Amino acid sequence: MFTPVTLQDWENLVKNQLKTDDIYAILSKENLEGISVKPYYEDTKHQLKNLPKIEESTHLVAKFQEDLQDHAFAFLVQENVDYLSGKTVFVANKDLAGHITMSDENRYFSLIDVFENNEINSQLAEELLSKNFERNICVDASLYQNAGASITQQLAFALGKAKDLAEIFGAEILDKLVFKFAIGANYFFEIAKIRAFKMLFNQLSKEFNLDLIPYIFAETSLRNKAKNDEENNLIRSTLEIAAAMIAGSEQVVLAYESIINVFEDAANGSYYVEEITHQLAENAWKLFVELENSGGFVENLKSGKIAEIIYNQAIAEQKWVEEGKIKLIGVNLYPKLEKTKSVEQLYNAKEIKAVRLAEMFE
Secondary structure (H helix, E strand, C coil), rough: CCCCCHHHHHHHHHHHHCCCCCHHHHHHCCCCCCCCCCCCCCCCCCCCCCCCCCCCCCCEECCHHHHHCCCCEEEEEEECCCCCCCCCCEEEEEEHHHCCCCCCCCCCEEEECEEEECCEEEEEEEEEEECCEEEEEEEHHHHHHCCCCCCCHHHHHHHHHHHHHHHHHHHHHHHHHEEEEEEECHHHHHHHHHHHHHHHHHHHHHHHCCCCEEEEEEEEEECCCCCHHHHHHHHHHHHHHHHHHHHHHCCCCCCCHHHHCCCCCCCCCCHHHHHHHHHHHHHHHHHHHHHHHHHCHHHHHHCHHHHHHHHHHHHHHHHHHHHHHCEEEEEEECCCCCCCEEEHCCCCCCCCCCHHHHHHHH
């Protein structure tokens, strides 16, 4: 039988190892998410049940190339490919939606977002909904991550877009959505992001008397990549893929090879991840409700509020890069280049666009 260990026992051990009584000043870290992160945990008041996936994560999703046909489970296609068999096909080009040739031997999913020019393209949405896809419309939140939005903002915006679609096309559309997220460098926070969205979307679906699990398509972030650091970019992308895989996204590269797909919720039971998951979910739901009370996602998009929220967050993040609080090897840590662009040249408060943090130094 093990002797019980109290939190005070752990604190005394850490104080002894760090040779200081002020351990929290040393171990506590700031973050741009407004999340309270303890240096260690003994328990969490938010114990989670397993957060389910829709299906096993066994897809290797690749941009279509003929010589990959025998090696990939799934393809992202931009043009008609009518000779595939036994594949999962992700349609990524809206111009293809109207004349795609479909085969009964394949599975089809849409990665086409119907939010255009600050409004919903209803004609495109109706066209996509008429197709025999397993999932017909994409709610793309990846742009917001790449533009500098916080995790809380990404989650709230994805919820807001889904809510607007449900109000126009009916609650049944919620079960026809693919949610696309870009996974950034903050490893444990990104695991928590995907887990938090599963909770949030399920909560939203219950507002419509449903009980749904989101279908999540994850891709690596553009924001933390550097033009002249291919090796570092590869390491960054690998960690991002791992975070998405552990969080339970449906399409990630390494899931089958690593057998992580046999776990329904690999991060469950981690005090650290579960606490962050709940804080992100609570903050995102609060922002979502605020946006709903001011007209919903589209109305806030039209008014410029969404762009302004992202702009302010992106500027704060870029400042942390300048100050070295966010470290990018080869960019602001052991840099190869001098600063070449200003914040004003990179960002516009009235435009949501992807900006790489390294662009300031390239």
